Amino acid sequence: QVQLVESGGGLVQAGGSLRLSCAASRRTFSSYYMGWFRQAPGKEREFVAAISWSRGTTTYADSVKGRFTISRDNAKNAVTLQMNSLKPDDTAIYFCAARLGFGTTTPNDYPHWGQGTQVTVSS
Helix, strand or coil: CCCEEEECCEEEECCCCEEEEEEECCHHHHHEEEEEEEECCCCCCEEEEEECCCCCCEEECCCCCCCEEEEEEHHHCEEEEEECCCCHHHCEEEEEEEEECCCCCCHHHCCEECCCEEEEEEC
């Protein structure tokens, strides 16, 4: 079982930046494919970004490409999401998720989830 804890959310003006962090409890964290998802009120949970466990290959949703950067530090069992040029449409609860095996952008493919952290972008 992997326990995930997100931090770093908050309120920011449009055009600003936030950095989200996800700390994992498991020592074999380096074997997990890590993803960030978000869910806005009244909407389904959607993929934001993901990073592979070995080569650090990254994947991004089109809506955040060029603005968000995902990275991981296997030695610290942590994954981060640097969010720049934030827009009001980025307002959502952001979740960190983990899975073994190949990468995927489908939320239901991830068995391990954090509790989420709120990101609010004001216009």
